[in-house]
Amino acid sequence: MRPATAEDVPAIVAMLADDPLGAQRESPDDLTPYLRALERLVADPNQHLIVATREGRVVGTLQLTIVPGLSRRGSTRSIIEGVRIHAAERGSGLGTRLIEWAIDASRREGCQLVQLTSDNTRTDAHRFYERLGFTASHVGFKLQL
């Protein structure tokens, strides 16, 4: 597990696109917008874009965002986004290790709460997060601009 660099972007985008929902949303043929987004992430100390590697190959990724706030006695929370595991690694326990990394990193950053949203259709993912101790306590709303 290490911070992502520009050299990891092709592998990350390939994983984002190799997904029932991501296939319609990503454009792996043009990496320019992804590289620009990586620059913003790297410049922001509250953003952690992480890759998991095995034998030098990128096999997993997630993004962890640290969000200070006033509610819950001035609690800081973290938000997990963009969790992807390479197809060849699914079922290997790598997803669990990625989320456990994110939980440990959140503790180190002083967070009192970790949160994420998962598309209603990803029922396997829902069971996975519940096994890791998360509670499906909220409804996640999105508005496309």
Place this chain on the structure above:
Amino acid sequence: MRPATAEDVPAIVAMLADDPLGAQRESPDDLTPYLRALERLVADPNQHLIVATREGRVVGTLQLTIVPGLSRRGSTRSIIEGVRIHAAERGSGLGTRLIEWAIDASRREGCQLVQLTSDNTRTDAHRFYERLGFTASHVGFKLQL
């Protein structure tokens, strides 16, 4: 609608605490952790803690976080947290104006997506967000640390 300052913190915390869920989670008698959290928010250009005022009194608040990312072709998204309306203002349309402010601010920041989570028990809030165009497409998971 304007950015919150330290002088607004007592009124913001009073609104956070005047809520079925917030009543158990907030400590309006000691503002120290809230003031410390405000300092972190003000120092971060991707954080916008906003208050709505009427005749000089704070009557509403929300927090908008700008989150760059790789997924969806390097999209930036925004996350709305901590929406609260003073009890005397509920039903006045102020909630709608606060969320519309957040949507407009998200557009100005170049976001392609606005998202938020709402506790499963807040069914009135769910209808409110759907009226404003949001889709309840996700399950929101939380883990207390």
